[in-house]
Amino acid sequence: MRCPFCKRDMYEYVDVGVGMVPVAVNCCELGIALHRGAKVAKQILRFRQSHSPRKKARAQRLIEKHGYHD
Numbered sequence: 001m002r003c004p005f006c007k008r009d010m011y012e013y014v015d016v017g018v019g020m021v022p023v024a025v026n027c028c029e030l031g032i033a034l035h036r037g038a039k040v041a042k043q044i045l046r047f048r049q050s051h052s053p054r055k056k057a058r059a060q061r062l063i064e065k066h067g068y069h070d
Contacts, residue, residue, distance in 0.1 A: 003027045003028060003030075003031035003034075004034070004045055004048075004049075005027075005028050005030040005031050005048075006027060006028040006031060008027060008028075009026075010025055010026070010031055010035060011023070011024065011025060011026065012024045012025075012026040029068045030044065030045075030063070030068050033068070043062065044059045044062050044063060044068075047059035047062070
């Protein structure tokens with residue numbers, strides 16, 4: 001699964017003998033917040049995916065307001 005914010009794989013995988021298993025979330029702050037179900041992270045994602053420049057600017061203001069780093 002790819003993080004919608006940093007575009008990296010969200011998990012760190014470990015070989016347990018049978019195959020690779022995700023053991024930890026290894027992602028940006030917004031990706032971790034989204035994984036935990038944070039309402040603000042979901043709202044930022046929705047604004048970022050919009051085509052409206054106003055909503056994209058609103059997403060950036062929310063990122064700055066809540067102290068997330070991309």
